Amino acid sequence: MRKVVSPRPSSHSPALLLTSLAGLLRTWLPEQRWFAGKGRRVTELALLSATELHPGCLHLLVSTRHDSAAHLPGDCYQLLLGVREVLPPRLAHTCIGRASEGPLAGMMVYDALQEPRSADLLLERLRTPGTVGPLRFEREAHVAIPAGLTPRLLDAEQSNSSLVYGDSYILKIFRRVQPGINPDLEVPWALARQGCTRVPAPVAWFRTSQPQAATLGVLQPFLRDADDGWTLALESLAAGRDFTDEAYELGKATAEVHLALAGAFALGVPVGRRSRRLAASMNERLDATSRSVPDLLPYVAGLRGAFDALAALDSGRPVQRIHGDLHLGQVLRAGKRWFVIDFEGEPARPIAERRHPQPPVRDVAGMLRSFDYAARSRRPWRPEWARRCRDAYCAGYAAQARWDPRAEPELLRAYETDRAVYEALYEARHRPDWLPVPMAAIARLAERAPAPAPSGSGTQKPVPSFHSAQGG
Known part of the structure; x- marks a missing residue:
């Protein structure tokens, strides 16, 4: 048998x-869930960096272009590849292929991420x-990470x-790599120093x-007994249970994180000074999306x-750092406590853009849309379930922030509309069967004018109507 010679960059x-x-890689990459050009032919491929982490395991950064985006800048992806002369049966599912030329x-x-030995050494x-x-590996000096922890690769993520x-x-492990510090390291690290316990703090990166x-990657505590908000919402719907108590507490948790973010990062100019620019951007997205989604x-x-x-x-409320992609899949509930995760934002957007201060109501709008998605994921559709959750969530937010997102209905409606337009484009491209979900919201948002804010908005007390008036 030929001796195995490990590749050395x-x-x-x-x-x-x-x-x-x-x-x-031209064949394998388009098949991966985290590849932005899924199913499209890779037309250009460049190796930007190659580092041997241990014998037979290569860390790579590769740049790609695909046939439908040849005019755009290439995407950079992080790969961990193993190289062996013979692949044992236990690793058959990780196979990319046999090299036919070159060294x-x-x-x-x-795929070495699916190999326990490589995961251990990482x-x-x-x-x-x-x-x-x-490559530089770092950790918090006061944290001692035990050795010998058994690794397993999660199969639920996409990006x-x-x-x-x-x-x-x-x-x-961030698959699509962009220059600069990733918000999913920057934000939790800053929140930990604010004493915010709603977000698991990074221990190494x-x-x-x-x-x-x-x-390239961030290590955080794993909440092993936690369930994500999307799963809990669907379970509530399946069992015919109300979800308003959970939504109320989730609103409080969101406001707590927003308050900590306002303390951790510099605030931006008031919304009113950039409202025309924000509206122009939303109109541009609407025009572009309507051309793609008739x-x-x-x-x-x-x-x-x-x-x-x-x-x-003319709003005097300042903009600030926010989550940027908040929905029920980005929150976890352990016991009766909510945690917020995944501060990366939308991976397709440049990191510099994701780090810009924005109105906190953008996060609120994302969560309100998520309640609607949950309610419409089952038949018969349950719009009243979503309506009660939305009211409860905003009431919880108001109780913690002392400001109700519904106090400025024009701002909330604009961001909810912008989110629904984004959803329509996504569903039309990736999940046509789901297009009726955002379209139902679009029909509602296109017809109605902003509703007046509930009485008591902006005060310390939450709005109590979500139990009494909405039948919660």
Whole structure:
């Protein structure tokens, strides 16, 4: 049997390694859930960085373009590839293929994130900070991470990959890498220093200095007994149970995080000073989406009314750092306590854009839309369930923040409309069967004018109507 020779980036240039890997990756990448060009042919592939983490395991950063976006900048992806002469049966499901040329000719290439040995050694790098080529591994000095934690790869995520170690820690590995500090490290780290316990604090992370400085992964405590909000909402609907108590507490948790964010990061200018610019951006997205989703066309004039009302709004409320992609899948409930996770924002947007201060009501609108999605995920549809949850959530938010999101209905309606337009584009492209869900909201939002704020908005007391008037 031929002796296994582990590939060494120091002895093979990226261009030479790419001759072994290009054909395999062109086929494998479009099949991955986290690949932005899913199902599209990769037309260009470049190897930006190659680092040997341990013998037979390569950390790669690759740049790709696909045939439908040749005019756009390439995307950078993080890969962890294993290389063996023979792949044992237990790793058959991780196989990418056998290299036919170049320095790895004849070797089997596989996804090393699914190999326990490589996952173990990745944690060991985080336990003992240091550098490996352009990679730097760091951790909080006061945190001692145990050795020997059994790894398992979660299969529920789409835009990233996560390894759980012994049900104690979770390592999120950012698949699509962009220059700069990732908000999913920056924000929880800052919130921890504010004393906010609603967000699991980072204990270790790793980053790269080449080709540009970027965050690659974050290790945080794993809430093993927690359930995500989407699962809990669907269980409530299936059992015919009310969800208003949970929604109320979730509103309070959201406001608590927003208050901590306002203390951790500098505030921006008041909404009123940029309302015209915000409305113009929303109108541009509406125009672009209506060209791609013809179902929107009958509602464009009505939806534009929401953005026109925003343009005329003179609000003195400042903008701030927010979550940026808040919905029921981004919150966890352990016992009776809610936690907020995944501060990465929308991965398709540039990191610099995701770090911009924004009105907190954008997060609120995202959660309100999520209640609607849950209610419409089962038949018969339960709009009254969503309505009670929405009221309860806003009341909980008001109780903690001393400001009710419904106090400025023009702002809330504009952001909810903008979110529904985004959802319509996503569903039309990826899940056509789900398009009726955002379209139902679009029909509602296009017809109605902003409702007056509930009595007592902006006071310390929550609005009590979600139990009495809504039949909760």
